[in-house]
Amino acid sequence: MKYIDEYRDSSKAKNYFDAIHKIVKRNWSIMEICGGQTHSIVKYGIDELLPKNITLIHGPGCPVCVTPVEKIDKAIEIASAPEVIFCSFGDMLRVPGTHSDLLKVKANGNDVRIVYSPVDSVNIAKQNPDKQIVFFAVGFETTAPANAQAVYLAYKENINNFSVLVSHVLVPPAIKAILDAKKNRVQGLLAAGHVCAVMGYKEYESIARNYHLPIIVTGFEPLDILQGIYMCINQLENVTCNVENQYSRVVSREGNPNAQKIMNEVFETSDTKWRGIGNIKQSGLKLKDKYKKFDAELIFGVIDYTVEESTECISGIILQGIKKPMDCPAFGTICTPEHPLGATMVSSEGACSAYYLYKEKN
């Protein structure tokens, strides 16, 4: 397929590996933020072919992995109500809550549906006026505009049996939290290309300056990632800390103003908890007051939930790049993609699942 195949060309990839070997002199740790990039890196064995003095740290950029257990429990409680049709992106169904997951709720005979687009759930609401349709609005900045558009449509069309369980997180506050952490070892960043397709990369310029590290907006195909790593190492070796845009075929500095506009119309920032990491200030989105009547947490009265996270799962420190999946005693033994203990084993973009799928075989 155009814009995919040519970025998987193995002879060009080899040239990149050679070029990176040529320029790297010291030890460097680079974090790729996005789980999609983690997946590509592990799938194509990029981490294993890089020079030994480059360490790739897999960041927290998988919304499925960082959605707090409380939200999953809330989703389970709402989805279990007989009057509800609960709509979600497919990858949320197997994420373990405290006692269950959405797939089990579905197996128990409740109406839980996988939708491709958030707007599909608005259409389901129109077709089922005697039911309450709840959409699990999960995601980063990439997904927020689509989810906002669904709420906006429901508002404009005055649909009263539709609501959203919002679990939105934002990338820049999480980056800052990671860089501020005492144990931080990240020296360069590959920023998530699709988040930047929406938001642009202006916000990253002050992060690069203030934390003195290069940030490369990077795409998802092997050649994109290799070019991102090359650009990052080049800056590290030359002691510069600029934002560079590797993914210029998709991302502009300003991002997509139409998508940002609808996001800002419907959502505002709020303090948010990240699974395995904890609370990060102003790192999430919630509905603005104007759209509160679409807030499933208010409608179903599932507000005050607090949950102790499992102590077995170390996904929180994996998401901060301090440990690797293999360092977890449960990895591949009691925790597998079929029986995940933590969210990073559920999503194909989670580091644990990527390691399980692609590293076991080697």
Added chain:
Amino acid sequence: MCLAVPGKIIEITEVDEFSKSAKVSFGGAIKTIDTSFVPEAKVGDYIIAHVGFALSVIDEDEAKKTLKYLDEMFGLDSTEENPN
């Protein structure tokens, strides 16, 4: 989850007050994609689609630059096009 894929617009299907959509081919599989966020997109353009929405129109010149980046960095011959 932030997976977004390139597809080619083959038809602009509907324009109303709140939404715009298009038929988009993903390697032959046709899907209806909301194009409200990229109102400038035309038939023949490639877009990046995520959860049913187009987020960006792919810039062909920039796409070529990425493929030639390394050759240019090392002053290699960049006139040779990849036949694929």
